[in-house]
Amino acid sequence: GENVEQHPSTLSVQEGDSAVIKCTYSDSASNYFPWYKQELGKRPQLIIDIRSNVGEKKDQRIAVTLNKTAKHFSLHITETQPEDSAVYFCAASYSGGGADGLTFGKGTHLIIQP
Amino acid sequence: DAGVTQSPTHLIKTRGQQVTLRCSPKSGHDTVSWYQQALGQGPQFIFQYYEEEERQRGNFPDRFSGHQFPNYSSELNVNALLLGDSALYLCASSPGPGTIEQYFGPGTRLTVT
Numbered sequence: 001g002e003n004v005e006q007h008p009s010t011l012s013v014q015e016g017d018s019a020v021i022k023c024t025y026s027d028s029a030s031n032y033f034p035w036y037k038q039e040l041g042k043r044p045q046l047i048i049d050i051r052s053n054v055g056e057k058k059d060q061r062i063a064v065t066l067n068k069t070a071k072h073f074s075l076h077i078t079e080t081q082p083e084d085s086a087v088y089f090c091a092a093s094y095s096g097g098g099a100d101g102l103t104f105g106k107g108t109h110l111i112i113q114p
Numbered sequence: 115d116a117g118v119t120q121s122p123t124h125l126i127k128t129r130g131q132q133v134t135l136r137c138s139p140k141s142g143h144d145t146v147s148w149y150q151q152a153l154g155q156g157p158q159f160i161f162q163y164y165e166e167e168e169r170q171r172g173n174f175p176d177r178f179s180g181h182q183f184p185n186y187s188s189e190l191n192v193n194a195l196l197l198g199d200s201a202l203y204l205c206a207s208s209p210g211p212g213t214i215e216q217y218f219g220p221g222t223r224l225t226v227t
Contacts, residue, residue, distance in 0.1 A: 006156075042220070043118075044157065044218045045218070046215060089156050101161075101171075102147075102159060104158070105156055
């Protein structure tokens with residue numbers, strides 16, 4: 001089955017700086033890669049996703065890049081703000097046309113230092 | 115528009131007991147997936163229901179079973195509870211075939227003593 005590795009486990013950056021979280025996946029058939037943000041005691045929130053037919057996707061301060069050959073994808077957050085502090089999870093799945101079970105990484109605790 | 119809802123919020127059970135958790139998907143969504151999130155870990159896929167049938171299953175024992183009702187709501191049942199079943203149980207819904215985004219509910223925190 002699919003295996004997703006996520007690094008780093010903890011990332012501390014100064015407010016206003018950029019943050020990058022990296023994930024690798026094992027199953028070359030995977031074609032859908034979402035990122036979720038989970039604040040303490042709250043539900044995971046879908047913040048951005050990318051499909052395998054696209055190399056990069058951007059939404060305001062958040063971007064995701066995908067390298068299918070190397071089987072890795074990354075989340076980039078620019079101009080970080082205190083409200084970006086949370087645990088971020090990457091995930092991967094194969095979608096044959098519907099929502100399939102996601103395989104998650106272990107998470108990155110992002111800390112924004114004021 | 116109500117998002118995904120789950121009940122109860124918290125639950126404490128004794129080892130060996132059985133538990134039922136409930137999920138109502140977001141309006142307009144017909145596919146429900148269940149995940150187990152242990153403390154400090156990412157969610158792990160248990161199974162998915164569509165059209166009242168289990169469509170896909172992760173690597174969980176048969177003690178974990180589910181059901182989907184005609185109104186698309188779903189239940190997760192766990193029999194013969196073990197201490198290791200203590201976790202946050204998350205339900206996620208998606209709009210159905212052709213759409214792959216999944217939206218999570220707030221979860222049910224299960225503690226097995």
